[in-house]
Amino acid sequence: MRVTNGMLVSTTLTGLYNNMNAMNKTYAQMVSGKKIQTVSDDPIIAGRALKLKTSVLENEQYKSNTKEATSWMEMTEGALSNIHDILQTIRTKCVEAATGTLEKEDKEVIKNEIEELWKQIQEEGNVSYGGRYVFTGYKTSEPLVLTTDTTLKEECMLEADLYLPKKVTIGGETFEKGTTLPAGTILTVDTVLPAGTLNPTVNGKITDQSIQYEIGVNSTISVNTQKMDKIFSGISQAIGKLSSKIEASLNDDSVTTEDLYKVFNEQLEAFDDLLGDVSKATTDLGAKMSRVDYVESRLADQKTTLKSLLSDTEDIDIEEVYVKFNTQYATYQSALQATSKIITNTLADYL
Amino acid sequence: MGFLELNIATSGLFAAQRGLQVTSNNISNANTTGYSRQVLNQKASSPLGGIGVGLTGTGVSTTNISRVRDSYIDQKLRTQNPKLGEYTVKVTQNSIIESAFGEPSDTGFTKVFNGLFKGMSQLSTDPSSDVYKIGLKEEMVSFTKYFNTIASTLKNYQQDLNFDLKNTVNEINNLATHIQSLNKQIMEAEIYGDEANSLRDERDNCIDRLSEIIDIEVQETEHEVEGNTINKLTIKAAGQNLVDHLNYNTLQVKVRQAKLNEEDAEGLYDIEWSNGARFSMKDANMSGELKGIIDMRDGCGTGESNSYNGIPYYIKSLDNYVRQFAETMNKQYSKGEDSSKYALFTYTTGNTSGKPVSAADLDYTQMTASNFSISKELFEDPMSMRTLYDDSDASDTSFMLDLLRQKDNKEMFKEGDPKDYMIAIFSGLGIGGKEAEMYQNTQKSVVQNLTNQRLSVSQVDITEEFTYLIQYQQAYQAAAKVINTMDGIYETTLFKLGNF
Numbered sequence: 109m110r111v112t113n114g115m116l117v118s119t120t121l122t123g124l125y126n127n128m129n130a131m132n133k134t135y136a137q138m139v140s141g142k143k144i145q146t147v148s149d150d151p152i153i154a155g156r157a158l159k160l161k162t163s164v165l166e167n168e169q170y171k172s173n174t175k176e177a178t179s180w181m182e183m184t185e186g187a188l189s190n191i192h193d194i195l196q197t198i199r200t201k202c203v204e205a206a207t208g209t210l211e212k213e214d215k216e217v218i219k220n221e222i223e224e225l226w227k228q229i230q231e232e233g234n235v236s237y238g239g240r241y242v243f244t245g246y247k248t249s250e251p252l253v254l255t256t257d258t259t260l261k262e263e264c265m266l267e268a269d270l271y272l273p274k275k276v277t278i279g280g281e282t283f284e285k286g287t288t289l290p291a292g293t294i295l296t297v298d299t300v301l302p303a304g305t306l307n308p309t310v311n312g313k314i315t316d317q318s319i320q321y322e323i324g325v326n327s328t329i330s331v332n333t334q335k336m337d338k339i340f341s342g343i344s345q346a347i348g349k350l351s352s353k354i355e356a357s358l359n360d361d362s363v364t365t366e367d368l369y370k371v372f373n374e375q376l377e378a379f380d381d382l383l384g385d386v387s388k389a390t391t392d393l394g395a396k397m398s399r400v401d402y403v404e405s406r407l408a409d410q411k412t413t414l415k416s417l418l419s420d421t422e423d424i425d426i427e428e429v430y431v432k433f434n435t436q437y438a439t440y441q442s443a444l445q446a447t448s449k450i451i452t453n454t455l456a457d458y459l
Numbered sequence: 460m461g462f463l464e465l466n467i468a469t470s471g472l473f474a475a476q477r478g479l480q481v482t483s484n485n486i487s488n489a490n491t492t493g494y495s496r497q498v499l500n501q502k503a504s505s506p507l508g509g510i511g512v513g514l515t516g517t518g519v520s521t522t523n524i525s526r527v528r529d530s531y532i533d534q535k536l537r538t539q540n541p542k543l544g545e546y547t548v549k550v551t552q553n554s555i556i557e558s559a560f561g562e563p564s565d566t567g568f569t570k571v572f573n574g575l576f577k578g579m580s581q582l583s584t585d586p587s588s589d590v591y592k593i594g595l596k597e598e599m600v601s602f603t604k605y606f607n608t609i610a611s612t613l614k615n616y617q618q619d620l621n622f623d624l625k626n627t628v629n630e631i632n633n634l635a636t637h638i639q640s641l642n643k644q645i646m647e648a649e650i651y652g653d654e655a656n657s658l659r660d661e662r663d664n665c666i667d668r669l670s671e672i673i674d675i676e677v678q679e680t681e682h683e684v685e686g687n688t689i690n691k692l693t694i695k696a697a698g699q700n701l702v703d704h705l706n707y708n709t710l711q712v713k714v715r716q717a718k719l720n721e722e723d724a725e726g727l728y729d730i731e732w733s734n735g736a737r738f739s740m741k742d743a744n745m746s747g748e749l750k751g752i753i754d755m756r757d758g759c760g761t762g763e764s765n766s767y768n769g770i771p772y773y774i775k776s777l778d779n780y781v782r783q784f785a786e787t788m789n790k791q792y793s794k795g796e797d798s799s800k801y802a803l804f805t806y807t808t809g810n811t812s813g814k815p816v817s818a819a820d821l822d823y824t825q826m827t828a829s830n831f832s833i834s835k836e837l838f839e840d841p842m843s844m845r846t847l848y849d850d851s852d853a854s855d856t857s858f859m860l861d862l863l864r865q866k867d868n869k870e871m872f873k874e875g876d877p878k879d880y881m882i883a884i885f886s887g888l889g890i891g892g893k894e895a896e897m898y899q900n901t902q903k904s905v906v907q908n909l910t911n912q913r914l915s916v917s918q919v920d921i922t923e924e925f926t927y928l929i930q931y932q933q934a935y936q937a938a939a940k941v942i943n944t945m946d947g948i949y950e951t952t953l954f955k956l957g958n959f
Contacts, residue, residue: 246852
């Protein structure tokens with residue numbers, strides 16, 4: 109075949125373009141650290157990388173959700189542990205009172221102590237996380253126990269028994285302190301409920317309201333501790349019975365020390381049951397917290413796996429690419445050298 | 460009878476001189492595109508008889524200067540050129556579309572999609588939080604803007620292609636006109652049997668370029684007219700004579716009355732012949748740059764009109780995506796409530812800066828990737844976002860979790876969940892680009908091979924021309940030497956002998 113200078117030049121140029129093109133691709137890989145720069149470089153890798161990236165970001169969100177859940181539960185755990193301690197203290201007081209001498213001053217001291225401790229329990233029951241009450245099911249904007257005297261803005265039907273720590277007038281009817289309003293009672297508008305009453309909009313109305321956090325694909329965990337309204341209803345009644353009996357004995361001599369002992373002994377059992385309930389709630393919470401811990405560490409493992417998969421999918425093997433680049437560079441160099449020899453001379457140089 | 464030797468030598472001198480001219484012309488045009496090297500054809504002149512010693516030669520006569528060209532290769536090249544042109548356009552355009560999608564990157568779809576569901580997940584941990592509601596609204600805006608941007612970019616590209624189409628049609632017309640006028644010049648130059656070398660080179664150049672734009676059939680036929688042979692050249696394109704010897708036809712563009720695809724930009728052109736004949740833009744056998752442009756501009760992936768995955772296909776895929784996605788999400792969002800009151804996503808009307816329509820006015824057939832938007836309700840008051848099944852249950856996460864679950868809803872699209880659908884689009888785009896590139900490369904090597912064959916035949920080679928140069932120079936010198944010798948002989952015989 110007849111070969112002309114022009115053909116040499118065009119072959120040379122094509123060759124050099126190919127060399128440079130290959131080097132350009134390898135260079136782009138080295139600079140970006142990624143195997144592909146556009147989807148068309150390798151659609152399969154691109155699709156897989158996209159899925160893995162989504163999984164990594166999902167994993168991060170799940171992790172942040174487990175952190176939220178942990179914080180919420182830690183808050184709950186602290187409150188439960190305090191409630192348990194306080195109940196324990198009250199119980200001890202009851203034991204002391206049920207066996208010791210009870211002069212007038214002693215009774216007053218005991219009554220004040222118990223009421224003070226009850227206030228502390230209320231505070232723990234109204235503990236909040238990020239502005240949300242933790243023990244009130246979905247109704248996180250409502251406190252478990254009323255902290256101030258509250259006027260009802262709308263009619264409210266009781267779902268569970270409500271113990272009144274003070275005298276309350278409902279629709280003209282007066283209920284004395286210590287009355288327990290049965291479930292189904294309707295509290296009319298403008299009824300004033302005193303501080304320390306269980307919140308009627310919560311009490312008995314938060315059954316099965318478990319707040320679910322997403323901590324994995326189609327996997328959720330309930331962060332809130334339930335049935336606290338029942339426990340608090342029990343506490344408020346037990347305390348109410350104690351304090352009203354003591355108060356009665358202070359004002360009325362017909363109430364004997366034996367009567368008081370009897371009440372203390374009775375409530376001792378109630379407190380034992382309540383302590384058992386709180387312990388159970390604490391145990392449940394502990395189990396959930398350890399599940400969250402487990403999920404969190406599994407998420408961390410998963411993240412490592414996903415990241416390494418993603419890296420395997422889209423990241424270059426630096427050594428390999430570097431060797432490839434060097435090979436290409438050597439080829440390019442030799443091509444340039446050959447080109448410089450082949451296209452410079454014609455016959456004219458020797459005439 | 461006398462001085463015959465001088466005449467013979469002179470003819471050699473002239474022939475050598477003519478040869479030097481041809482060589483010098485070849486060298487001068489060594490780098491001229493499409494130039495075919497020319498050779499001087501010469502033969503021995505008719506011999507003289509009757510001098511008693513047989514036939515005596517009378518020197519050399521130059522017959523013609525012809526170009527070295529293989530028309531068979533030309534023809535083959537012209538059947539391969541159109542496919543190369545078509546796929547060159549497709550490779551370029553596919554990579555432009557790819558850049559509009561901006562994948563793979565950390566800023567493209569992955570970011571906005573995960574952002575959207577991250578916002579929901581965050582809100583699910585505290586469904587009454589205003590901060591999280593605003594956060595989710597912003598994520599939703601980014602999500603919708605992502606589609607708006609791609610759709611409008613793609614529409615701009617479609618309009619650019621429309622402009623390219625018009626230019627390409629103009630180029631075809633210019634080439635046709637030019638070829639027709641060259642036909643005339645060639646006919647006039649060749650009527651007495653000479654070959655119009657450089658004019659033919661120029662015409663071949665034009666035909667080569669034309670064959671890159673559109674597939675053509677070229678035919679050159681000989682005709683006897685008044686005792687002279689004239690060559691007639693016809694070029695057929697898309698079933699019509701584009702050039703017929705001294706006549707030519709032109710194409711023209713006309714703004715379409717009805718859109719081919721509903722996603723199309725405004726003012727797209729149709730092509731038609733100026734003489735009124737129909738130009739079939741859907742012709743599956745057509746190829747060339749024009750075909751590449753038409754496929755990219757009109758290809759909607761399915762149907763009779765154009766089954767290539769061009770810009771309308773990608774716009775349509777995005778439109779389908781936002782419609783289906785918005786409908787499923789809105790349905791979940793308004794669950795248990797009046798759907799005319801609640802919507803996450805709607806669309807803007809008029810231009811994209813317009814206000815979005817409300818849930819009540821929502822008509823999913825009106826929704827496109829270009830006008831996709833958050834709903835009027837959320838646009839005006841992000842706090843009005845519904846996050847609970849029952850407003851009194853401030854921390855019931857089930858509503859948000861149900862919404863969040865749509866992320867992995869495999870039923871949402873036939874391609875799978877909302878992420879899979881988009882990945883399918885990206886992969887399709889990548890595969891389309893890769894395929895075009897593969898065709899282009901294959902075609903490139905075919906064309907290159909043929910081009911090399913043509914160069915091998917026709918291209919000037921400097922070294923070769925130098926060889927000829929020396930050859931002709933030597934011939935010239937030799938002829939001059941003969942004249943010089945004859946001169947010496949005549950000097951001796953005429954002057955010296957008669958003058959002694």
